[in-house]
Amino acid sequence: MPLWLRQREREGDSLPTLTVKSEKEERRIPFSPGQSLREILDGADVRVRAGCRGTGACGLCLVRVEAGHVDEPKPNESTYLNEEQLTEGVRLACQVIPRQDLQIVILSPAPESDWRSLSSREGRCTARFAAFPLREKEKDTYGLAVDLGTTHISLSLLDLANGECLAGRYGPNPQMLFGSDVMTRLITASESSEQAEVMSRQIVKAIGEALWDISSREGIDLQRVKSIVLVGNTAMLALLSGRNYSQLLQPSHWTRAIDCLPSHTDAWAVAWNVHPNARIEVIPPLGGFVGSDLLAGVVTTRLTENGAGCLFIDFGTNSEIALWDGQALWVTSAAGGPAFEGSGIECGLPAESGAIYRVDEQQDGIFDFAVIGDGQARGICGSGLVDLIANLVKTDRLTNMGRFTSSIPGTGFALVGDKPGIFLTKNGVDVFQRAKAAIGTGIHVLLERANMDYKDLRRLCVGGAFGSFLNIANAQQIGLLPKIQPELVELCGNTALAGCADVMLSDIAARHLALLRNSLKIVNLSQCPNFDDIFLEHLYLQPSQGE
The missing domain is CATH 3.10.20.30 (Beta-grasp domain)
Structure with missing residues (x-):
């Protein structure tokens, strides 16, 4: 089998390395x-x-x-x-x-443990934007911000007096056992109230386990937690509260507000071992599949404060997109599937240790790759997949239609020579193309509704763990991102978690979030008459047309 991919130390040339020896392996960590x-x-x-x-x-x-x-x-x-x-x-x-x-x-x-610590580099524990003024709070009281995602759950524990992030955790959403996508879970819940109740309890238990991990490892008294704020996509919030999740299976509700706020949260406070009088707030979703995670991202990036032409993409299993035209905030959701989070692809992994997150072509025609944690490669995450596909297209090993050329064996492209089970197949490329086309269609339709064009874009914010390692040039080359000047693109990390924390800490951020609802225009992509044509156009692995 030809060697096309080899591992190299990306940052080790300029950064010192920590070598960790154990009976099982030796890890090298720049x-x-x-x-x-x-x-x-x-x-x-x-x-x-x-x-x-x-x-x-x-x-x-x-x-x-x-x-x-x-x-x-x-x-x-x-x-x-x-x-x-x-x-x-x-x-x-x-x-x-x-x-x-x-x-x-x-x-x-x-x-x-299923829970790993968050670092500021990952953009999940701290915001990268100017902080909102803090509200007055008593000392020694803590708050918890929660981003409830389809694939993962992220939490930040903060000091309410000064906004300091005391600890953060990131772990799998246990509902994955019921399906990797939201529609499968919604159908399961609608068919069985018992299964719906199990899904709700799973999330409550998972948040409790993450809090226990924080408490036991950081020595933090959870009884000091007196404020908890949760954001998420509509389906996850509805399944958590156990209310009106079946409405999301009805197209007539895909642009309407879904009442999925919990009727009571006392049991949650007990399960999480926080202060018995802790205030627990679930920020309502916007409408249809557009959740409060998108709204939190718009708040923390201050998307509407920089004039017209600001675009925000929150990549995930249920990707969400917002466009500010100077007066209205156009929003939509795109069912991209779990490809951006490393699921649904044979060689896929989340952005975690062992995942290939960067691929570069070298002069000898071999692709160098970098692994999160610098250990042995176990698969590839979303950003690495973007790099790999872009380089395969660039070197004529993959056509812009997503077909391997004759130089690639029928089994697909081997990621690691000594690991024949880790390879990118035609099916993996197809899954990525569909996810990419969903995002491209969403951007296209929002620009069309706002009477704008790609050339009118002045700022692009990329949210989600997927975007933390993204190579902008490669993403633009295959049409995942609009081809605007790279300096106008901001990789913002987990904006949902950061925005959730902002709203919990600041009255100004909370008011900003409330006012945004007055300028919203929700677009249901399935109701666009030319949806199929636009989607097919964006399946091609090439820069988006019209740019």
Whole structure:
């Protein structure tokens, strides 16, 4: 089998590397100096046992330094480590801040968990935009922002007094057992009230597990949590509350508001072990399949504050799009499916450790690739898939119609030579093309309704975990993003979570969200008379026409 793809160290040339040795494997993790060992390990999903917020108060995060230089032990390390341990290189991971290559062994690995810590680099725990003024809050009270996605659930625990993000978690939506897409879950719930109740309980339990993970690892008292705000797409919010989810199966409701607010939340507070009087607020969706996650993203990116021609795309299983024309906010949802989140494709993975997230063509014709966590490749996530498809088209190995040329074996394109089970098939390309076409159709129709053209776009905000690693040029080359000047494109991370936090922390952000509802114009793509023609046009792997 020809070798077309090889792994290389993308950031290792300029950044120091942390080597983590264990009985099972050896991980090499490039890192930016200034972080503690615990923070680096959490970001790479190689977690060490912990019970405090990195203050050295618990003494649990034991590692042994085997090679490389670190600073002298800090005073609080002497509380938990004796002279013999310190001589052997045993340290507390939260107290060591490496500045150069380092090799360690984790002596106290954390128990396996579905929940991983969020880093600011991923854009899920902190916003990248100017903060809204905070409302007055008593000290030592916390708030929880929750983004309820189709594939994943994200949470940020914040200090309500100063807006500091105390901890963040990201984990799978357990409803995936009932189907990877929202329609399958809605049909299942509508056919069986018992199954619908199970789906609701699954989400409540999952949020509780994430909070327990935060409490146990960060040493945070959940009884101080007095405010909880949730956003999500309409289907997820309706399945959580158990109300009116069947309306989403009726086309007559696809541009109407869906009442899916919970009738009571007392049981949730008990299940989550937060303060019994905690205020729990579910921000209502906009209408049809357009949820409050989109609205939160519009708030945090301040999309409507920069004049006409601002476009926002929140990539996900249920992708949502907003266009500001200077007076109205045109919004729609596009059923792109789970391809952008690494599902529905044989070699697909979420944006997690082991996922190929970047692919580049080299002069010798071989594609170099980079893996999240810099470990062994286990598959490819959405941004890596964009790069791979763009490079296959560029090198004439894939046509703009999505067909492999004769140079590719019938089984598809092998991602890793020694892992024949990891390959991109024709079916995988088809799934991606349909997802891309759904996004392109949504953008096309919104521009058309607003009497605008691609050349009128002045700003493009890309939301969702998928966008965090996206190569803008490659995305534009195959028509996933409009081909505007790259400097006008902003990769914003999880804007839904950031916007949810803004609304919880700031009265001004909350008022802005409420006022946005007055300027909304919801578009149902299925009611567009030329939908099929537009969709077929955007199936091609080429820059969008008319740009």
